Structures are given as structure tokens and as C-alpha cells.
Amino acid sequence: MSQALKHSLSTEHxxxxxxxxxxxxxxxxxxxxxxxxxxxEHQVSALIGPSGCGKSTFLRCLNRMNDIIEGCRVEGxxxxxxxxxxxxDQDVVQLRARVGMVFQKPNPFPKSIYENVAYGPRIHGLAPxxxxxxxxxxxxxxxxxxxxxxxxxxxxxxxxLSGGQQQRLCIARAIAVKPELILMDEPCSALDPIATAKIExxxxxxxxxxxxxxxxxxxxxxxxxxxxxxxxxxxxxxxxGSTEQIFTNPKDDRTQAYITGRIG
Amino acid sequence: MTDSLANDIRLRRRYQAERRFRIYGxxxxxxxxxFLGVMLVSILIIGHSAFRQSFIxxxxxxxxxxxxxxxxxxxxxxxxxxxxxxxRVALREKFPEVTDRRELRELYALVSRGAADVxxxxxxxxxxxxxxxxxxxxxxxxxxxxxxxxxxxxxxPEIERQLSDRQIEWAERLTSDGLVDLRFNTAFFxxxxxxxxxxxxxxxAVKGSFYTLLVTLALSFPTGILAAIYLQEFAPKNPVTDLIxxxxxxxxxxxxxxxxxxxxxxxxxxxxMPRSAPLVGGVVLALMTLPVIIIAAxxxxxxxxxxxxxxxxxxxxxxxxxxxHHVAPLALPGMLTGAIIGMARALGETxxxxxxxxxxxxxxxxxxxxDPATVLPVQIFLxxxxxxxxxxxxxxxxxxxxxxxxxxxxxxxxxxxxxFEQKW
Numbered sequence: 001m002s003q004a005l006k007h008s009l010s011t012e013h014x015x016x017x018x019x020x021x022x023x024x025x026x027x028x029x030x031x032x033x034x035x036x037x038x039x040x041e042h043q044v045s046a047l048i049g050p051s052g053c054g055k056s057t058f059l060r061c062l063n064r065m066n067d068i069i070e071g072c073r074v075e076g077x078x079x080x081x082x083x084x085x086x087x088x089d090q091d092v093v094q095l096r097a098r099v100g101m102v103f104q105k106p107n108p109f110p111k112s113i114y115e116n117v118a119y120g121p122r123i124h125g126l127a128p129x130x131x132x133x134x135x136x137x138x139x140x141x142x143x144x145x146x147x148x149x150x151x152x153x154x155x156x157x158x159x160x161l162s163g164g165q166q167q168r169l170c171i172a173r174a175i176a177v178k179p180e181l182i183l184m185d186e187p188c189s190a191l192d193p194i195a196t197a198k199i200e201x202x203x204x205x206x207x208x209x210x211x212x213x214x215x216x217x218x219x220x221x222x223x224x225x226x227x228x229x230x231x232x233x234x235x236x237x238x239x240x241g242s243t244e245q246i247f248t249n250p251k252d253d254r255t256q257a258y259i260t261g262r263i264g
Numbered sequence: 265m266t267d268s269l270a271n272d273i274r275l276r277r278r279y280q281a282e283r284r285f286r287i288y289g290x291x292x293x294x295x296x297x298x299f300l301g302v303m304l305v306s307i308l309i310i311g312h313s314a315f316r317q318s319f320i321x322x323x324x325x326x327x328x329x330x331x332x333x334x335x336x337x338x339x340x341x342x343x344x345x346x347x348x349x350x351x352r353v354a355l356r357e358k359f360p361e362v363t364d365r366r367e368l369r370e371l372y373a374l375v376s377r378g379a380a381d382v383x384x385x386x387x388x389x390x391x392x393x394x395x396x397x398x399x400x401x402x403x404x405x406x407x408x409x410x411x412x413x414x415x416x417x418x419x420x421p422e423i424e425r426q427l428s429d430r431q432i433e434w435a436e437r438l439t440s441d442g443l444v445d446l447r448f449n450t451a452f453f454x455x456x457x458x459x460x461x462x463x464x465x466x467x468x469a470v471k472g473s474f475y476t477l478l479v480t481l482a483l484s485f486p487t488g489i490l491a492a493i494y495l496q497e498f499a500p501k502n503p504v505t506d507l508i509x510x511x512x513x514x515x516x517x518x519x520x521x522x523x524x525x526x527x528x529x530x531x532x533x534x535x536x537m538p539r540s541a542p543l544v545g546g547v548v549l550a551l552m553t554l555p556v557i558i559i560a561a562x563x564x565x566x567x568x569x570x571x572x573x574x575x576x577x578x579x580x581x582x583x584x585x586x587x588x589h590h591v592a593p594l595a596l597p598g599m600l601t602g603a604i605i606g607m608a609r610a611l612g613e614t615x616x617x618x619x620x621x622x623x624x625x626x627x628x629x630x631x632x633x634x635d636p637a638t639v640l641p642v643q644i645f646l647x648x649x650x651x652x653x654x655x656x657x658x659x660x661x662x663x664x665x666x667x668x669x670x671x672x673x674x675x676x677x678x679x680x681x682x683x684f685e686q687k688w
Contacts, residue, residue, distance in 0.1 A: 101574075
């Protein structure tokens with residue numbers, strides 16, 4: 001962690017994502033109000049907060065996964081590299097190729113391990129030939145730290161892997177599309193501590209190539225993997241800052257109460 | 265102490281309730297199986313004799329004089345030749361003592377009218393047989409057949425049986441001379457319907473059912489699956505789609521004869537499509553099957569976990585790619601099962617086909633979807649409605665064939681389900 005901390009202090013990180021005045025409604029219910037948040041490039045940003053505070057909702061705004069929810073409405077501005085992702089001419093499919101996502105429960109396709117990773121590149125036309133696709137799949141599995149475990153059974157179903165391996169397969173599937181941003185929605189909540197440790201290690205390695213936003217229930221996890229932390233409470237962004245500052249010297253009483261276990 | 269006693273009693277009651285429930289369940293299952301067994305056994309008892317047919321051995325001379333065709337041997341003249349005469353001559357040779365016209369008529373009635381057609385086919389195949397004498401096994405008439413199978417008893421009073429005392433005497437003589445034989449009834453599986461029970465076959469109805477279901481499948485399967493996919497995965501939720509959904513559910517419950525009336529009014533009277541044709545029957549049954557397929561397919565799509573859709577969308581698949589690459593393949597076994605169950609229902613349907621004229625007596629085997637045809641359940645109904653006793657066993661045999669097809673279709677559904685099923 002100390003190494004990660006040094007890294008975050010030594011370099012200036014420009015904001016990859018900027019959210020300004022974001023309100024989200026589910027029907028009549030307001031789930032998020034007035035969120036303004038910068039997500040720095042090549043860092044891990046953790047979104048923490050009690051259940052139902054809106055952190056997952058905010059995450060799903062970043063790749064417009066909320067679009068598929070009936071009655072969901074997003075107001076305000078979210079930009080990636082300065083371009084509004086809710087603009088009329090923004091193509092959602094292109095956006096999701098730039099912004100990958102890993103879900104709470106591992107959800108590999110019921111296809112082979114190879115097909116799981118090859119699917120994204122294939123539909124986006126990232127690999128012109130068989131050879132290139134093979135290399136891309138192997139490279140992605142390698143980066144996800146799964147190649148050593150599955151190199152001899154790429155044709156086995158992805159669902160035959162253990163929970164932790166499935167989640168790394170999902171990460172491999174996400175990075176195979178070569179996204180700029182990876183969203184992780186409580187990626188370890190269904191995993192045992194050993195599998196969790198592997199994923200956390202992986203997140204730290206992936207940070208050099210990708211910008212990562214992770215929603216987590218575990219404050220320890222936020223402290224271990226992230227450089228920036230944002231604390232959400234009841235649909236509002238209470239406080240944001242460097243992870244060290246949030247956990248050692250929170251400015252807001254609610255943050256203080258949450259990280260010491262009094263609320264949430 | 266009292267507490268634990270009360271607890272014991274409560275525990276015992278709970279176990280008693282459990283045992284009672286098991287007994288109810290076993291009783292219900294057993295009585296269901298009993299009824300099914302009684303039904304199947306009674307069908308087997310009535311129907312098994314239809315698979316065998318009596319044949320009588322006769323020495324036939326292909327005499328051009330009896331045939332009344334002079335010296336012509338081309339197929340056209342042979343078709344109109346008097347083959348009935350050859351059989352009469354052969355019978356008179358066997359029973360020279362019979363001379364009275366009425367008695368002769370009774371004697372001739374022992375051999376099926378179809379026997380003449382059999383001889384006709386033989387001679388057409390080999391015109392060189394003209395003038396020669398050969399021995400042939402020819403089909404017996406339905407009453408003779410029933411007597412051979414023991415269903416007409418000579419002990420019954422003459423007035424109550426279809427065969428006279430004289431006929432029974434001749435039949436017994438033929439039997440004791442070894443000139444009567446029960447053989448597998450191939451005609452039942454190769455011919456169409458007939459007024460004569462011993463000539464009636466199921467093949468025409470089987471082909472009629474096949475063509476009808478072909479039309480039904482071709483229309484209702486793609487339409488149903490595409491409608492289900494659109495309604496379940498793409499259609500916006502608004503009053504219009506709600507109305508469509510309610511209507512589809514209601515259509516599935518509409519009595520089938522109403523679809524028949526619709527077919528009569530629209531396809532026959534308005535579009536002037538051919539009557540009694542598998543084409544119209546298939547269209548009507550497709551309308552009837554469509555809601556079943558849509559409902560089953562939507563249920564199958566609904567059962568696909570949303571995480572698969574999210575996974576596909578999150579790697580940048582379009583909604584259509586998500587559905588066709590991931591959701592539909594997972595829902596396929598359920599869709600196929602629904603379609604086959606719908607088709608099985610269509611196979612067993614009679615009422616709507618009555619309205620569009622598929623209930624007519626059709627002896628020819630249909631060669632396409634526009635030829636007049638009947639279908640299996642209608643054929644069974646027609647035979648059940650016929651006065652000749654020998655049609656009883658034909659009816660039961662027809663039911664067996666229908667049940668055989670239904671079981672086969674359900675087996676296909678099970679196999680397809682098993683083959684395409686994927687775990688997630």
C-alpha cells in the first residue's frame with residue numbers, strides 16, 4: 001500500500017471523469033442529488049457508503065447501464081476526457097467499449113473460457129484475424145492473472161471455474177475490449193478472502209493501464225486498493241479526498257461516523 | 265414437564281400431518297395412473313385386432329372372357345376390367361354346390377371388394393399372366409374377418425349376427441381346409457380411408473396431419489418466437505403493449521372451434537382458399553398455436569438471468585446482439601418445448617378442422633398442402649361414427665397411432681431440451 005501511496009503522491013493525475021450536478025431519479029424517487037466528483041486517470045477511486053446510498057447508481061451512470069432500467073432518469077453532466085457521455089450524439093455501444101464493467105456476482109457467459117474473452121473483441125472488430133484474436137485472448141487472460149490456471153482448458157465452460165476465477169475471467173473479458181475506464185461494482189463481495197486478495201492485487205496492477213472506479217462495502221478494501229475515496233450517504237456525496245485523508249482525517253462527521261462503524 | 269409433554273404432542277401431530285399428506289399424494293397419483301392404465305388397456309383390447317387381417321387362399325384364372333376385355337391388355341382397359349368376376353369364378357369352383365343367386369351373393373360377400381383391385385394391380389404389373397392360373401391370398405371381407413378373429417360367434421342367434429348360418433358353414437370349411445390365414449395388416453398403414461373397413465387405412469390421415477402440421481409449424485414457429493423476443497426484450501412498456509399482452513393471454517384460452525369459424529369466414533369465404541385442404545387447416549391451427557408458443561417463449565426468455573444481459577451490454581454488445589448471441593440461445597430449450605407442446609395440441613385438434621371441411625370422407629392420399637385431406641383425430645372421429653362393427657377396432661388402432669405420434673413428439677421435446685440446456 002505504501003508503494004501505491006507514493007505513486008499517487010509523486011505524480012499529478014488529471015481528471016479522467018468529471019461529474020457535475022448529477023441527479024438520478026428512479027421514477028419519482030430521487031436516488032442521487034447534486035453529485036460533483038472528479039475521477040483521476042490511472043488511479044483507483046473507491047466509492048464507499050452504507051447500503052442504498054447511491055454509490056452503485058453513480059457507478060452505473062458512468063457507462064450508462066442505467067439506460068436499461070425502466071423509469072431511470074439522469075440529470076446533470078458527466079464527461080469523460082471532456083466529452084459529455086449523455087450527449088445526444090454519444091453512441092452507447094461505443095461508450096461501453098471505452099468503459100468496461102465488472103459486476104458484483106461473477107457473470108461469465110455460459111460459453112467456453114476462450115469465447116468469454118473473445119466475444120467483446122469480436123463484436124468490436126478489434127482482432128482482424130484468428131491469430132490476433134488468439135493473442136488478444138491470451139494477453140487479456142494473462143493480465144487478469146488467470147492464464148496460468150486455465151492455459152490448458154480454454155475450451156472448458158467459463159462457468160466451470162471457481163468463483164474467484166470466474167471474477168478474474170470477467171475482468172479479462174472487460175480488459176480484452178481495451179477500455180480506458182473499468183468500473184467494478186463490489187467485485188469481491190461474493191468471494192472468499194484468498195480470492196479477494198488475488199483480485200485486489202490485480203486491481204493494483206491494472207491501475208497502470210486503466211482508470212479504475214470500485215464500489216465496495218469493505219472499508220478495509222477501499223483502504224487497501226484505492227488512492228482516492230468518495231463517501232456517499234443517502235444519495236449525496238458527503239466527502240471526497242485521498243484515501244489516506246478520508247480514513248485518517250475525515251472532515252465530515254458522517255464520514256467519521258461511518259468509518260468508525262457508528263453508521264452503516 | 266408439561267411443556268415438554270405439550271411439545272411431544274405437537275411434534276407427533278406435525279408428523280401425522282406429514283404422513284397424511286403423503287398418503288393423499290400417493291392416492292392421487294395412483295388413481296391418475298389407474299385411469300390412464302384402464303384407458304390404454306381398453307384401447308389396446310379393442311384396437312389390437314386391427315393390425316391383423318384375414319386372407320383367403322383362392323385359385324384365380326386370369327380369363328379374358330370373364331374379364332370382358334377381349335384381347336386388349338393395356339393398363340387403361342385393365343382398370344375397367346371385371347376382376348370381380350375372376351373371384352366369383354374361383355369361389356364357385358370351391359363351392360360347386362352353391363347355385364342359388366341369393367346364396368351366391370352371400371358366398372361372394374366373404375371376400376373383400378378390394379380383392380379385385382389386388383388382382384388388377386397384379387395383372388397390370390405383369391400382363392403376361394393373362395390366361396394363366398395362380399394361387400393368391402386375397403383379403404377377406406370385414407364380416408368374415410370378424411368371424412376369423414372370433415368376434416362373431418356362431419353360437420349367437422342368426423338374426424343378431426352379420427353372417428348367416430350358411431356363410432358360417434362356408435367360413436368354417438375354408439378354415440378347416442387351411443385356406444384362411446391371419447396376417448399383418450399392411451394395408452392399414454399404406455392406404456387411405458374406405459367405406460369397407462377391411463380396406464380402410466390410416467396413411468391418408470397421417471399424411472394429412474403431416475402436411476397440416478408442416479404449415480402450422482412454418483407459420484407459427486418463426487412468428488411466435490420473433491413476437492416473443494420483440495415483446496419480451498425490446499417493446500417499450502406502455503398501454504399498447506399491455507393491451508397486446510392481455511390479448512395474447514386471452515387468445516390462448518379461446519375455444520378452438522372459434523378459430524375454425526374464423527378460418528371458414530376469412531380463408532374459405534373471403535380468400536376462396538380450397539376446402540378440406542391442409543393449407544387452410546394449417547393456417548387455422550397456426551393461429552390457435554401462436555399464443556401458446558408466444559407465452560412459452562416469453563416465459564423461457566424471462567427465465568434467463570438478467571446478469572447475462574448486463575454482461576453482454578457491458579462489453580458493448582447492442583441490444584440485438586445481446587438477445588441473439590446470449591439470451592435467445594439460453595432460452596432456446598424452453599422455446600422449443602413450448603413449440604412442440606403447441607404442435608402436439610394442434611395434432612390432436614378436431615373442432616376447428618370440422619368448420620373448414622376437413623371432416624369429409626377422403627379416400628385419396630393427399631400429395632400436397634392443397635389436396636383434400638383429413639387428419640388423424642378427424643379420421644378417428646369418422647371411424648367412431650361409422651355403423652360397421654369392424655370400424656371399432658380401426659378407431660382404436662387409429663388412437664394408438666395418434667398417441668404414438670404424440671409420445672414421439674414429446675420425446676423429441678425432452679431430447680431437444682436436454683441437448684440445448686446450458687448451465688449458468
